[in-house]
Amino acid sequence: MGKLIYNQFDMELQPPYKAPDYKSTILRAPSKPLIITKKNLSELSGPVFKDFKLGILDHDLTKNAIKYGDPIGERIVVSGKVTNELGQPIPNTLIEIWQANAAGKYIHKVDQHDAPLDPNFLGAGRCMTDANGNYKFYTIKPGAYPWGNHHNAWRPNHIHFSLFGGDISSRLITQMYFPKDPLFEFDPIYNAIPKRGRELLVSSLDLSITEPEYALGYRFDIVLRGHNETPFENK
Amino acid sequence: MTTTNKISPQTPSQTIGPYFAYGLTPEQYGYNFKSWVDNKMVDPSKNLNTITIYGKVYDGKGNAINDAMIELWQNDGETKLFGRYGTGSDESNHFSFLTIKPNSVDGQAPYINVIVYMRGQLLHSYTRIYFSDEELNNSDITLKSIPKERQHTIIANKTSDGYEFNIYMQGLKETVFFQI
Numbered sequence A: 001m002g003k004l005i006y007n008q009f010d011m012e013l014q015p016p017y018k019a020p021d022y023k024s025t026i027l028r029a030p031s032k033p034l035i036i037t038k039k040n041l042s043e044l045s046g047p048v049f050k051d052f053k054l055g056i057l058d059h060d061l062t063k064n065a066i067k068y069g070d071p072i073g074e075r076i077v078v079s080g081k082v083t084n085e086l087g088q089p090i091p092n093t094l095i096e097i098w099q100a101n102a103a104g105k106y107i108h109k110v111d112q113h114d115a116p117l118d119p120n121f122l123g124a125g126r127c128m129t130d131a132n133g134n135y136k137f138y139t140i141k142p143g144a145y146p147w148g149n150h151h152n153a154w155r156p157n158h159i160h161f162s163l164f165g166g167d168i169s170s171r172l173i174t175q176m177y178f179p180k181d182p183l184f185e186f187d188p189i190y191n192a193i194p195k196r197g198r199e200l201l202v203s204s205l206d207l208s209i210t211e212p213e214y215a216l217g218y219r220f221d222i223v224l225r226g227h228n229e230t231p232f233e234n235k
Numbered sequence B: 001m002t003t004t005n006k007i008s009p010q011t012p013s014q015t016i017g018p019y020f021a022y023g024l025t026p027e028q029y030g031y032n033f034k035s036w037v038d039n040k041m042v043d044p045s046k047n048l049n050t051i052t053i054y055g056k057v058y059d060g061k062g063n064a065i066n067d068a069m070i071e072l073w074q075n076d077g078e079t080k081l082f083g084r085y086g087t088g089s090d091e092s093n094h095f096s097f098l099t100i101k102p103n104s105v106d107g108q109a110p111y112i113n114v115i116v117y118m119r120g121q122l123l124h125s126y127t128r129i130y131f132s133d134e135e136l137n138n139s140d141i142t143l144k145s146i147p148k149e150r151q152h153t154i155i156a157n158k159t160s161d162g163y164e165f166n167i168y169m170q171g172l173k174e175t176v177f178f179q180i
Ligand SMILES: [Fe+2]
Pocket: A100, A155, A158, A160, B017, B019
């Protein structure tokens, strides 16, 4: 294990701000050294989701945007555990997800990819971890899509995740990938992560999560920065 | 803490990408999905002292970024608030928030935490908003730990419309970002 400084990004596992192969980082990465500061109350707290009301279909992207019938594509179920760096579960924390449809097309207005939208699929959802830090949602396996980074740049299949945890330092935006994607080796976003960290973003096919005759299951466990057992309480 | 605790490796961060809006700020961008948070952090009918904080996010060439997402986090022990807004729904790529100014905690100058996310950032950036009309800025430990010529980059200027806070990712005016 690398040396771990609690509550800081472990740069042996995390991508750098500037990764020139991913061209958009060149004009957007901070260039000056970060300032180290003491944490106050404001850094040590975050939104509380105790009384948060999810929509009934928020956790099921195969159903939350149906207009005429089921969305097209491979139905999957994604599940895992959210813990802190000591392996302690993080209960009742919100997970937000967004992704392309089976054809590799995002519903977002600026997506220029010449692929069809699915009238029955939005590609956005939410779920909450339970008392043991476990979460689960249903969706359609997203397709690969091209992007303008370089000639023939295609993103490996992925689902975008947003998580909170206990405070400002546990906040995480990431992407979940699928096992053995042949596009991994060509993707500068995935490869910006130090080698040792890459596998941590690859889900695994899991028959114990798979629902017979219904949906293949993928496991994706998430470790948020920090080590506070009780994330936070509202004042 | 006991020594038997095993350290689990942090899940690596990845970029928010250009397509977050319909998932994270859907109503702001007109998508048919309910938002759970937006830029109105307080109800103006219940708070007399609301302030507006607004600004833009600039890249290293000085262009205003139209696909950044900004989150404000504040807690002064009395009021805890959270807000979120994208820079892509306004023609000139502004963000804006309606909130209240936090109180000073432990004699420090009042401030609001800011997290900045965008395509082209594999890790999000942390900064703070201080306020130009605060005496306590002069004695604040955090501000004093920053080179003098950079302190102004995290102090929002009081204007007739509220407080203006522009974020510069790079260059001479590069905003101070924190390691948190
Ligand atoms: Fe994506």
